[in-house]
Amino acid sequence: MAAPNKEYDLKLARLLARNGRYPREAYEFVQASVVRAxxxxxxxRHITAREILLHLCELAVAEFGPMAAAVLAEWRLKYASDIGAIVFALIREQILCADEQDSPEDFNIDFDLTAAVSAATDSNNHSTDRIPIIE
Known part of the structure; x- marks a missing residue:
């Protein structure tokens, strides 16, 4: 997903060595979702956590189709806070950047990734359902 880049690879390897909670593919996928947003x-302009999450769900369906929810689960991406943890790990490694007001707590929202991916999959199959967002 990310373009081959030695500096990027070194930063990501350093991040993975310090925090192996998620696989490399999860970090790369979240980064691609931020770029898409x-x-x-x-x-x-500032991109919100909700925008990142919606683009992540759409990208997951585009990349993995009906297997999107299973792929995210395999990568241990279940909650919005999982995505936030990855985003801010990428920020700490200077792979992504943030505004001063951005915080990992921005991702402490009710957002069901599994339901959102399922809805996006249905929508991709020409359903009129929208991605569910729990307010």
């Missing part, structure tokens, strides 16, 4: 915004 930024590009979708169309201009330089």
């Amino acid at each position: 930024v590009k979708a915004a169309g201009h330089c």
